[in-house]
Amino acid sequence: MLSGDNSILQKATTAKTETEKGQEKEIVALAYNSALSKKVNSGYSTPVTASDLNTELTNQKATATENGSSTIKITFTESKRQYTIKVDGTIEYAGIESNNDQDDDSTEYDYTSLSVGDYISNYPVYYDNVNATSGIDLTPQEKYNGWRVLSTNNGIVKLISAGIPLNFTSRITGSNVYNYSKNLTINFFDNEITYPQQSDYQFYQSGFKTGINGTAVSNITALKELFNNSYTQKYQDGESATYTDTVANKNYSNSNVINYPKVQSLTLEEAREIPDSLLKIDSNDNSLYAPFWLASVWEDDEGEYYLSCIVESGIISAVGTAGYCQGVRVVVTLKSDLKFIESKDKINDTTTWKLK
Numbered sequence: 213m214l215s216g217d218n219s220i221l222q223k224a225t226t227a228k229t230e231t232e233k234g235q236e237k238e239i240v241a242l243a244y245n246s247a248l249s250k251k252v253n254s255g256y257s258t259p260v261t262a263s264d265l266n267t268e269l270t271n272q273k274a275t276a277t278e279n280g281s282s283t284i285k286i287t288f289t290e291s292k293r294q295y296t297i298k299v300d301g302t303i304e305y306a307g308i309e310s311n312n313d314q315d316d317d318s319t320e321y322d323y324t325s326l327s328v329g330d331y332i333s334n335y336p337v338y339y340d341n342v343n344a345t346s347g348i349d350l351t352p353q354e355k356y357n358g359w360r361v362l363s364t365n366n367g368i369v370k371l372i373s374a375g376i377p378l379n380f381t382s383r384i385t386g387s388n389v390y391n392y393s394k395n396l397t398i399n400f401f402d403n404e405i406t407y408p409q410q411s412d413y414q415f416y417q418s419g420f421k422t423g424i425n426g427t428a429v430s431n432i433t434a435l436k437e438l439f440n441n442s443y444t445q446k447y448q449d450g451e452s453a454t455y456t457d458t459v460a461n462k463n464y465s466n467s468n469v470i471n472y473p474k475v476q477s478l479t480l481e482e483a484r485e486i487p488d489s490l491l492k493i494d495s496n497d498n499s500l501y502a503p504f505w506l507a508s509v510w511e512d513d514e515g516e517y518y519l520s521c522i523v524e525s526g527i528i529s530a531v532g533t534a535g536y537c538q539g540v541r542v543v544v545t546l547k548s549d550l551k552f553i554e555s556k557d558k559i560n561d562t563t564t565w566k567l568k
Contacts, residue, residue, distance in 0.1 A: 232291060236274075237303050240286050240295050243268035243276075248301070256437045258422050258429070259299045260284075263336040263441030277334060278424050320551035320568055323364045329490045331559040332371055332552075334566045335359040335544070337438050338426065339377035340419040344502035344539035350495040350524065352376050352502045352539075355560055360490060362482065362543060369546040372478060375493065376504055376539035377419040380477075381410045382519055390462065392519060396477035396507040396540065397455035398466035401436045416537050439473035443567050445545045447472050455479070459508045459520065474545035480508035480520045482543070483528060492526045501526040504539035 247264035251257075262284045265276035269286070279285035279296060286295045287309050294306040341357065344350040356375035363370045380403075382392045391413040395403050405415045407430070420429040420438060429435050440446075447453060447469040455464045458481055483491055483506050493502040506520040506528065518530035521538060551568040558564050 233293065233305060236288055236291070236293060237295060237305070239269070239272055239274065240265075240297060240303050241301070243272070244297055244301055244303075251437070254437075256434065258434050258437050259426065261336055261423065261438075261441065263443065265297075267442045278336065278338075318553060320553055321565075322551060323367055323369050325554075326361050326364050326369065326552060326565065327563065328361055328363060328486060329562065330361045331374070331562055331564040332359045332361065332567060333555050333557070333559060333564050335371060335443060336441050337544075338421050338424050339373070339375070340421065341375040342377065342379050342417045342419040342539070344376050344379065344493075344495065344504055345537065348497065350497060350500055350502045352493045352495060356493050356502075358559065359544070360562075362478075362486065362490075367548060369550070371544045371546065372490070373542040376502055377542055378540040379416045379537055380505055380540050381406075381412060381414060381416050381537045382505070390460065390509055392505075393455070393457050393460065393462070393507050393509050394464050394466075396505065397479065398453040398464050398469075398476075400476045401432055401469075401472055402466075404432055405430055405435070410537060415540070436473065439475050439544065443546055443550060444473045444475070445547045447474060455507070457508050476543055477505060477507045478541040478543050480506040480528070483522070488526070491522065495524075500524040502539060504541050 243265050244260055246268045247260045251260065251264070262276040262278045265284060265286065269276060273290055274286055274288045276284050276286045283296045283298050285306065286297065292309040294309055295303055296306045297303050335358075337359070339357070341352040344352065352375040358374050359371040360374050361369065362372040380396065395413050403415050404411070405418045407417045410416050415432070418429055418435065420435055421427060422429060422438070429438060449470055451470070452465050452467040453469045453472070455476070456462075457464065495502040501522065501524055503521060503523050506522065508520040509518065519536070520528065520530055523529045546567075552565040553568050555564040555566050
């Protein structure tokens with residue numbers, strides 16, 4: 213029977229805790245080094261993200277989340293201990309997870325609980341809005357940021373950028389106008405980001421960045437890497453990217469997309485199915501909406517080509533003027549096995565979820 217000073221028990225408990233913390237730090241370090249090595253071997257120079265770490269932490273009972281200024285927070289679900297890791301790989305113990313760090317309801321739901329227009333707070337691709345047109349400043353207002361649910365058809369969850377993270381230059385040059393539809397759908401990652409020069413049928417400006425407070429992404433390879441995360445579905449071996457432009461009555465296909473993330477522009481067909489509250493974006497000019505392209509093209513009876521878009525008045529229209537540069541709403545297809553946890557913190561007074 214033990215009595216008197218319990219210092220021996222206390223020392224044993226402390227030693228056990230420190231050992232466990234050391235083991236957890238080692239798990240974090242191994243995950244970080246593995247993620248970094250994969251980026252380097254693939255030729256990418258972007259920092260390791262929370263999504264990259266979550267891929268490496270599978271089966272480790274730990275979750276990584278973005279934590280502000282170039283740091284990532286890792287939480288171990290059983291011990292509740294948290295660690296932060298900086299962009300240089302420095303790992304620090306950050307204490308025990310508090311109730312304030314948790315959602316009120318940790319119940320996991322499937323896609324059937326989602327509604328079109330709901331926000332997803334932790335999809336790990338970040339951006340600042342760019343000007344929606346090369347003319348006057350029609351940049352989306354600041355509240356239009358992050359990702360929202362576009363559709364859940366047949367159990368396939370698609371997200372749409374709440375704002376405008378890209379713009380795209382289109383020219384009407386005969387039959388080549390169909391490059392517009394293809395480059396914004398099946399060839400999305402075959403474009404270039406050409407800023408400060410404009411180039412036909414290419415992205416012009418990008419507002420995407422490497423983290424919440426990260427650096428700007430200015431080339432298509434780095435942009436594709438942002439979407440190579442643990443939540444985004446990819447094209448598998450033998451699978452092609454396809455798009456049927458119902459207005460132009462054309463079918464497009466690209467078989468050279470193995471392991472590419474399933475990302476493209478909003479299409480006319482999709483735009484017709486969503487409410488105005490999701491479709492329209494207020495611009496910095498309070499009297500006008502932010503214009504953006506819809507990936508559809510058609511030709512009238514006189515051989516004139518038209519591009520579909522959301523114009524400044526907020527309606528779906530056809531633009532027949534050559535030389536436009538307008539915004540792009542980006543659409544992402546999520547993996548089918550994800551779960552969703554309702555967040556206690558709503559975005560813009562709208563139901564908000566976290567991906568699990």
